[in-house]
Amino acid sequence: MASTFDWATAYARQAQADFQTFGQLQSLKIPECHKLQFLQMACEKLSKAHLCSNKSDPSTLQSSHAYVAKTLPIVLREHAASIRFDGDAARAVLKHAKHLAQEIELLAPAVQRGGLRPDNCEYPWESPNQTIHIPSDWQFECSRLLHQRHGNTVLKLISGAIRQLLA
Numbered sequence: 363m364a365s366t367f368d369w370a371t372a373y374a375r376q377a378q379a380d381f382q383t384f385g386q387l388q389s390l391k392i393p394e395c396h397k398l399q400f401l402q403m404a405c406e407k408l409s410k411a412h413l414c415s416n417k418s419d420p421s422t423l424q425s426s427h428a429y430v431a432k433t434l435p436i437v438l439r440e441h442a443a444s445i446r447f448d449g450d451a452a453r454a455v456l457k458h459a460k461h462l463a464q465e466i467e468l469l470a471p472a473v474q475r476g477g478l479r480p481d482n483c484e485y486p487w488e489s490p491n492q493t494i495h496i497p498s499d500w501q502f503e504c505s506r507l508l509h510q511r512h513g514n515t516v517l518k519l520i521s522g523a524i525r526q527l528l529a
Contacts, residue, residue, distance in 0.1 A: 374407070377407035408434065413429065431466075438519045458512035
């Protein structure tokens with residue numbers, strides 16, 4: 363069986379590939395849901411890489427998508443500390459990152475917050491009033507947060523955290 367270090371590296375390498383794809387998609391005129399799907403996958407794998415690097419059993423991580431909301435803020439806080447990004451500016455960015463991480467996790471169709479948030483970037487869903495919603499037509503909260511003041515800095519922290527895991 364592969365070691366937790368091997369799994370951490372594998373998850374980090376795939377997170378890097380997904381995040382690079384997300385970055386490349388930004389300049390294309392394609393539905394936002396497709397771009398966000400790669401961000402969600404990158405953040406999920408970054409979170410799992412972090413957990414493996416801290417000795418979590420990789421087999422317990424493979425059956426769930428619900429790791430981003432809790433783990434990504436920790437990863438970004440640790441990365442911010444390692445690059446000496448601190449003070450009021452860092453606190454504001456990390457607060458924004460926590461909210462963004464919750465929205466990123468919801469992009470996975472398997473995560474619905476008890477049925478209260480069926481919106482996801484992959485499959486159509488039905489609202490209580492029996493309206494069918496299509497991801498390619500949906501305005502995601504995640505997109506709004508990415509375009510706010512601290513969104514770009516959060517993306518830089520994600521990229522840096524991936525690179526740090528691969529160093």
